[in-house]
Amino acid sequence: MAVNLREPGALAPIAGARWASVDAAIKKPGGDDMALLVLDEGATVAGVFTRNVFAAAPVVLARRHMAAASPRALLINSGNANAGTGRQGEADALVCCRRVADSLGVAAEQVLPFSTGVIGQMLPMSRIEPAIPRLAEAPAEDGWLAAARAIMTTDTVPKGFSRRVELDEGTVTLTGISKGSGMIRPDMATMLAFIATDATVPAADLDAALREAVNASFNSITVDGDTSTNDAAMLCATGAGMAVDRHKPGWAAFVGALRELMADLACAIVRDAEGATRFITLSVDGATSVDEARAVAFTVAHSPLFKTAAFAGDPNWGRILAAVGRAPVADLAIDGVDIALDDVAIVAGGQPRADYREAEAAEVMSRAEFTVHIGLGRGDAGATVWTSDLSYDYVRINAEYRS
Structure with a gap:
């Protein structure tokens, strides 16, 4: 659907x-x-x-x-x-x-x-x-x-x-x-x-x-x-x-x-992605270049752990943090990283916010559409990437593709 x-x-x-x-x-x-x-x-x-x-x-x-x-x-x-x-x-x-x-x-x-x-x-x-x-x-x-x-x-x-x-x-x-x-x-x-x-x-x-x-x-x-x-x-x-x-x-x-x-x-x-139930915008700013911002956005977008969590509506933000950390960005300082789901701030300066409430993040991820905001705190460049979740139906559609 x-x-x-x-x-x-x-x-x-x-x-x-x-x-x-x-x-x-x-x-x-x-x-x-x-x-x-x-x-x-x-x-x-x-x-x-x-x-x-x-x-x-x-x-x-x-x-x-x-x-x-x-x-x-x-x-x-x-x-x-x-x-x-x-x-x-x-x-x-x-x-x-x-x-x-x-x-x-x-x-x-x-x-x-x-x-x-x-x-x-x-x-x-x-x-x-x-x-x-x-x-x-x-x-x-x-x-x-x-x-x-x-x-x-x-x-x-x-x-x-x-x-x-x-x-x-x-x-x-x-x-x-x-x-x-x-x-x-x-x-x-x-x-x-x-x-x-x-x-x-x-x-x-x-x-x-x-x-x-x-x-x-x-x-x-x-x-x-x-x-x-x-x-x-x-x-x-x-x-x-x-x-x-x-x-x-x-x-x-x-x-x-x-x-x-x-x-x-x-x-x-x-x-209309195969089996999609979520439309996800990945917005990265604070990068030193557009290419750097895109690299971070695509690393998150290609993470099967993040995409399956999105399908479940599970605000397991550690999967986002881990993907940012393995993105091909030289000398990324974690104390400059911020993460938010729509208007729900989760990570500030590389650490969980004291006022973070998981129920608020879960409500965001239950929506058909939401935005993951990622700040790198190292420059003025940014980029936007769009992706979907990874569902049971994606596997079924591709398993049955030739049948």
Whole structure:
């Protein structure tokens, strides 16, 4: 059950970006599992991908195609990751690109493939190939929510958000969808995400905006510490609307809206984490650098002892203290460390507060959402990371993943 997360309502269409979704029976018949995003000519596209050495075949091919041509279409399938499939996996992904290209009248290099699902299995090409012409027949600007459903795997809720930014010259619209519930850990993006805007943005500026927003969103979440082989986050500017670039006054507002949108998508993944019952914010300040603050936050976020205590609603703050103490921070002075759960102060100057009452902390940890505040007392930098608890259902879902 997702933590305070509902299915999105209407998502704003983006002029120049059209979606289609179909059921190709890759997973189980009865639900769409393929989606196609078609972009108007002249669109610019930026992307970031997994750093996992065993990058999936579609990731390898998408990187190659982005270096060769301007993308016109993105093809996504769920239910099969096409990862760990060797040369045949790449060949199958290329066939998919060629089928899309033939259907749309573009070059194969202008099609980017994406896959998500079970690793180590070949794509069911006999079902995928006939589905591609059906996809190409009916792309529509209002297809965002259907596409969000089609790319789901263990997700329980489709994830999507829209933003409108009022600038001096006019309005810019952004809409994005994402998928992910498990195998979530920062090392680029940690899932699949597709965002589009009707703005006209130079390629270099679009890439810079995406990378800045990724660091404050998808690279600031973790569910289980596992980075997928298939991670990708794509940002498309269709060019149907006003021009926005880093030299214009509206650039900061545009990037700010993009960062907020992507943070919403990232937090939706954590809220829908496999088996999650808690949405936890880890806020670290008083660090000497952002990297140091993130290192402390992620050490706590990846602690199975802390995460299981969170599931139980047990304010066993010693698990937080122990994780802070083993974080990769040189010469951490414990007398500068403070810890609080929401507004309940627990540790001050490295020691338990005399007025600490466990019942108050237990009430905080019984909430569906709470924040762990950690002060290091050694600088002015800070960072925020979002994570979930670790429940019985997380083990069950992953134990039964292929059954």
